[in-house]
Amino acid sequence: xxxxxxxxxxxxxxAEIRDEFLELxxxxxxxxxxxxxxxxxxxxxxxxGHQELFEQVLECQSPVFIAIEVDDDDRVAMFAxxxxxxxxxxxxxxxLVQGLSGLTVDEALAVPDDFPExxxxxxxxxxxxxxxxxxxxxxxxxxxxxxxxSS
Amino acid sequence: MTVEFDTSSPKFAEYAEPxxxxxxxxxxxxxxxxxxxxxxxxxxxLLYETGHIPGAVKVDWHTELNDPVVRDYVDGKGFAELLSSxxxxxxxxxxxxxxxNNWWAAYALWVFSLFGHEDVxxxxxxxxxxxxxGRPITTExxxxxxxxxxxxxxxxxxxxxxxxxxxxxxxxPLIDVRxxxxxxxxxxxxxxxxxxxxxxxxxxxxxxxxxxxxxVAEDGGFKPxxxxxxxxRDEAGLSDGEPIIAYCRxxxxxxxxxxxxxxxLGFENVRNYDGSWTEWGSAVRVPIxxxxxxxxxxxRS
Numbered sequence: 001x002x003x004x005x006x007x008x009x010x011x012x013x014x015a016e017i018r019d020e021f022l023e024l025x026x027x028x029x030x031x032x033x034x035x036x037x038x039x040x041x042x043x044x045x046x047x048x049g050h051q052e053l054f055e056q057v058l059e060c061q062s063p064v065f066i067a068i069e070v071d072d073d074d075r076v077a078m079f080a081x082x083x084x085x086x087x088x089x090x091x092x093x094x095x096l097v098q099g100l101s102g103l104t105v106d107e108a109l110a111v112p113d114d115f116p117e118x119x120x121x122x123x124x125x126x127x128x129x130x131x132x133x134x135x136x137x138x139x140x141x142x143x144x145x146x147x148x149x150s151s
Numbered sequence: 152m153t154v155e156f157d158t159s160s161p162k163f164a165e166y167a168e169p170x171x172x173x174x175x176x177x178x179x180x181x182x183x184x185x186x187x188x189x190x191x192x193x194x195x196x197l198l199y200e201t202g203h204i205p206g207a208v209k210v211d212w213h214t215e216l217n218d219p220v221v222r223d224y225v226d227g228k229g230f231a232e233l234l235s236s237x238x239x240x241x242x243x244x245x246x247x248x249x250x251x252n253n254w255w256a257a258y259a260l261w262v263f264s265l266f267g268h269e270d271v272x273x274x275x276x277x278x279x280x281x282x283x284x285g286r287p288i289t290t291e292x293x294x295x296x297x298x299x300x301x302x303x304x305x306x307x308x309x310x311x312x313x314x315x316x317x318x319x320x321x322x323x324p325l326i327d328v329r330x331x332x333x334x335x336x337x338x339x340x341x342x343x344x345x346x347x348x349x350x351x352x353x354x355x356x357x358x359x360x361x362x363x364x365x366x367v368a369e370d371g372g373f374k375p376x377x378x379x380x381x382x383x384r385d386e387a388g389l390s391d392g393e394p395i396i397a398y399c400r401x402x403x404x405x406x407x408x409x410x411x412x413x414x415x416l417g418f419e420n421v422r423n424y425d426g427s428w429t430e431w432g433s434a435v436r437v438p439i440x441x442x443x444x445x446x447x448x449x450x451r452s
Contacts, residue, residue, distance in 0.1 A: 037197065037201075061194060062195070085195070085250065087195060087200070089195070123214065123219070124196075125214075129213070
């Protein structure tokens with residue numbers, strides 16, 4: 001039997017990140033978010049001087065920019081930049097960069113739009129701040145949809 | 152026990168209440184002194200964790216000062232619990248600092264003032280200036296012994312304005328501290344901030360536009376008294392004895408201006424309308440003016 005991807009299937013990469021957060025007591029989740037923030041992968045040098053390749057996430061209160069690549073096999077790569085003085089936003093970006101990169105287009109598009117609500121940060125970070133991550137995910141998925149090769 | 156005022160700065164000496172500000176030099180020399188508690192309050196909830204002034208505790212505006220359910224601040228019991236858990240006593244000198252030129256620090260100071268915490272000051276220039284001056288920052292967690300902060304009920308009557316207060320106030324001085332684009336109605340939130348939370352754009356009739364950042368000097372601290380007087384008295388036309396209300400989008404940038412008007416320029420009756428544009432711009436049938444002119448008080452029938 002072929003297992004079909006539904007609209008609400010969370011890929012293993014993001015499920016793992018979610019579980020990492022949920023396993024911690026609420027008071028320690030911010031520290032984990034900080035670790036993600038510190039681990040935001042550097043953007044490849046081919047993006048140097050090419051700010052036009054980035055899309056600003058206007059839902060975030062700090063200047064955060066994302067770029068999406070979809071290769072010939074319809075695999076997704078996501079990159080992001082965010083200032084060190086905005087560690088929360090950097091943490092959000094890092095979660096999505098690590099969670100979405102390497103997925104197929106179908107897997108990435110199946111990530112629930114409310115994924116940010118599921119990682120147990122509502123109270124620690126506040127819903128207003130979390131909405132920045134929701135905006136980031138929506139913009140990433142929009143770009144993935146636009147850049148996919150197969151239809 | 153409280154700590155003496157910072158009398159080292161000629162700039163502070165010109166202000167109505169010089170004791171409301173401290174310099175980085177003054178603070179660094181007193182870190183760890185009994186009776187002094189340093190509080191960091193930022194827009195970014197994680198910034199404190201990346202490094203803070205040694206011994207400082209964090210107070211988050213959103214997760215700690217706001218009530219989690221009602222759009223309001225914590226009550227007397229909640230505030231007492233919060234400050235007890237941070238190791239702050241009722242008679243401690245509290246020095247607050249934060250990111251974004253002390254927006255949230257000023258907001259926290261205003262909330263502390265609603266509860267009548269008497270000695271609460273700002274670090275001039277906030278977090279950025281402290282770091283720019285090469286002063287110490289640590290990721291070492293701060294451990295302070297729990298205190299028994301008394302339960303004091305919040306008094307909103309003097310420093311806080313509700314929407315109905317603003318309606319009744321029309322005709323008296325109002326200061327809109329948002330960006331010009333928010334004031335004239337081309338946006339509902341600051342440039343580079345998400346468009347959120349208000350259904351209509353524009354400003355409250357007769358409000359003068361004085362963006363908050365005009366009170367900030369190049370070094371990130373507050374401008375000297377004479378420059379502030381030129382902006383708020385000469386240009387915006389504020390005069391002593393009049394009741395003044397300041398507002399922005401959610402009340403944080405206007406806390407910054409409230410601090411300037413109340414403590415640096417000495418206006419007696421200044422209130423912060425924390426409902427601000429996210430409330431006014433979504434309320435039914437309140438008057439709104441668009442464009443760059445303040446507009447008129449609407450006729451009352």
